[in-house]
Each structure stands twice: as structure tokens, then as C-alpha cells.
Amino acid sequence: MNFHTRKWVKPEDLNPNGTLFGGSLLCWIDEEAAIYAISQLGNQRVVTKLMSEINFVSSAHQGDIIELGITATQFGRTSITLRAEVRNKITRKSILTVEKMVFVNLDQKGEPAPHGRTQIRYADELFERRDLGDVEAPKLSVDDLAEEPAH
Numbered sequence: 001m002n003f004h005t006r007k008w009v010k011p012e013d014l015n016p017n018g019t020l021f022g023g024s025l026l027c028w029i030d031e032e033a034a035i036y037a038i039s040q041l042g043n044q045r046v047v048t049k050l051m052s053e054i055n056f057v058s059s060a061h062q063g064d065i066i067e068l069g070i071t072a073t074q075f076g077r078t079s080i081t082l083r084a085e086v087r088n089k090i091t092r093k094s095i096l097t098v099e100k101m102v103f104v105n106l107d108q109k110g111e112p113a114p115h116g117r118t119q120i121r122y123a124d125e126l127f128e129r130r131d132l133g134d135v136e137a138p139k140l141s142v143d144d145l146a147e148e149p150a151h
């Protein structure tokens with residue numbers, strides 16, 4: 001899993017306890033996961049269907065830097081399942097993992113549509129236009145795709 005996204009915990013991200021507000025973190029995870037799903041499926045019309053149990057095992061304080069990692073664990077017919085992990089770069093502790101996040105690929109009518117993907121695409125693979133009626137493929141560069149895993 002690559003930890004591409006980093007966030008700096010600011011005052012507006014804190015709960016009354018003075019630690020990172022879970023809602024802010026979940027918003028970052030959902031957005032990051034959606035961007036990942038869009039990149040992998042080549043379609044901007046992708047929605048969150050399910051997030052599995054979330055267990056906050058440690059937290060972060062103002063000024064801490066956290067990093068988010070996302071990877072695809074399963075490609076279905078119309079869905080993609082992702083796993084997410086968030087770590088605190090300062091304390092080096094894991095903050096949480098989300099074992100299962102399901103995103104569904106939609107057509108222009110908002111109905112689930114087959115995406116035709118079966119495996120993770122990495123940065124050296126070209127972004128392909130999807131045949132989903134008038135839905136335009138996102139104008140993303142190959143830099144937006146996942147990088148090759150470290151060997």
C-alpha cells in the first residue's frame with residue numbers, strides 16, 4: 001500500500017478533546033478513496049456504497065502530520081472494494097484501518113454499470129476512456145494512478 005496523501009492537523013480539525021475529529025478524518029478518507037476508485041475505474045460517476053467498521057486505535061494532535069493509504073482488494077462487476085489505513089507520521093502509530101470500502105460504478109442514469117476492470121492499474125498504464133454513454137472519462141494524468149508497489 002502506498003501512502004500518497006498527507007494531511008497537516010489544523011485547529012479546525014480538532015474535537016473538544018483537542019485531538020483529531022473523526023468526522024474530518026472520515027471525510028479525507030472518503031474523498032481519497034473516491035479519487036482512487038475514479039482513477040482505477042476510469043469513470044467520475046462513482047459513489048460510496050459501504051464502509052466497514054472503523055476502529056480508532058490512536059489519534060493525532062494539532063500540528064501532527066498524518067498519511068493515508070488506499071489499495072484495491074477486490075474488483076467486482078460494478079463495484080470495487082478498497083482497504084484504507086491512516087498513520088500518524090509523528091508518533092508512527094496507526095490511527096485506524098478501514099478493511100472494506102465499496103464503491104459502485106454508475107452509468108449516466110445513475111444505475112450500477114459494469115466497469116470491466118479486474119486488477120489494479122499502475123502509473124505506467126494509460127488511462128482509457130470508458131464506454132458509458134455521455135459520461136466523460138476524467139481528465140486525469142497518469143500521475144493520478146497508483147504507483148508500482150515497492151519491491
Ligand SMILES: CC(C)(COP(=O)(O)OP(=O)(O)OC[C@H]1O[C@@H](n2cnc3c(N)ncnc32)[C@H](O)[C@@H]1OP(=O)(O)O)[C@@H](O)C(=O)NCCC(=O)NCCS
Pocket residue numbers: 046047048049050075076077078079080102104110111112
Ligand atoms: C450505489 C447504488 C446505486 C447501488 O444500488 P444497488 O441497488 O445496491 O445496486 P446492486 O444491487 O446492483 O449492487 C451494485 C454493486 O454494489 C454491491 N453491493 C450492494 N450492496 C452491498 C453491500 N451492502 N455491501 C457490499 N457490496 C454491496 C453489489 O455486490 C454490486 O457489486 P458487483 O456488481 O461488483 O457485484 C445505490 O445503493 C445508491 O445510489 N446508494 C447511494 C450512494 C450514495 O449516495 N453514496 C454517498 C455519496 S457518494
